[in-house]
Amino acid sequence: MRLRVVSARNEISNLNPNEKTVHLAFRASNVDFLNLMQRCPRLRMIQVPPSYRKTMSNAIQVFLDMQGIELLEGDVWGHRKDLDEYFTVDDTTIDEIRSLAASGASMDEVANQIQKKARLGPELIKYIARTKITA
Numbered sequence: 001m002r003l004r005v006v007s008a009r010n011e012i013s014n015l016n017p018n019e020k021t022v023h024l025a026f027r028a029s030n031v032d033f034l035n036l037m038q039r040c041p042r043l044r045m046i047q048v049p050p051s052y053r054k055t056m057s058n059a060i061q062v063f064l065d066m067q068g069i070e071l072l073e074g075d076v077w078g079h080r081k082d083l084d085e086y087f088t089v090d091d092t093t094i095d096e097i098r099s100l101a102a103s104g105a106s107m108d109e110v111a112n113q114i115q116k117k118a119r120l121g122p123e124l125i126k127y128i129a130r131t132k133i134t135a
Contacts, residue, residue: 001094001128002086003047005076006036015039023047023076023087030060037067045127047072074121093118094132101129 003021006012009028012035019040024032028048037043046069048056053073064071076087093114100110110129111122118125 001089001132003076003089005085005087009035012036012039018042021045021047023074024052025049025076027052027055030057033060033064037069043067043069044131045070045072047074047076047121047124049073049075070127072121072123072127074124089120089124089128090118093120094128097125097129098132101132 001021003023004015004019005023005025006015007025009026009032012032015022015036017040020042021044022036022040024036024046028036033046036046046064048071050073053071056071061071096117097110097114100113101107105113107126107129108122111125114120114125115122
């Protein structure tokens with residue numbers, strides 16, 4: 001699984017329209033979210049840092065929910081945008097999340113166990129568990 005890391009609002013216009021998961025590494029305004037949704041109509045998930053999430057308006061959250069786009073809180077630890085514009089979650093980590101979830105573990109248990117091994121936020125782990133089980 002790959003998350004496209006967007007560091008500045010001027011990068012939105014250059015995104016591939018097929019992007020499904022995006023991490024916004026800047027404090028996005030409501031207009032930035034709307035531009036992102038227009039540029040990437042297949043968008044399913046947007047991740048923002050915890051400090052940015054606290055200052056976001058509820059209106060954009062409601063609008064994202066209406067569009068079927070999940071808004072997650074989390075960081076991309078150790079990612080260097082100058083080396084790669086995508087943050088990649090290893091297939092082995094995804095398989096481990098899938099097997100733990102399939103074994104009957106709760107989402108919180110899955111998040112706690114995976115978070116110790118991989119540098120992923122709990123909301124991203126839960127998102128992967130929900131989407132990869134049904135996929």
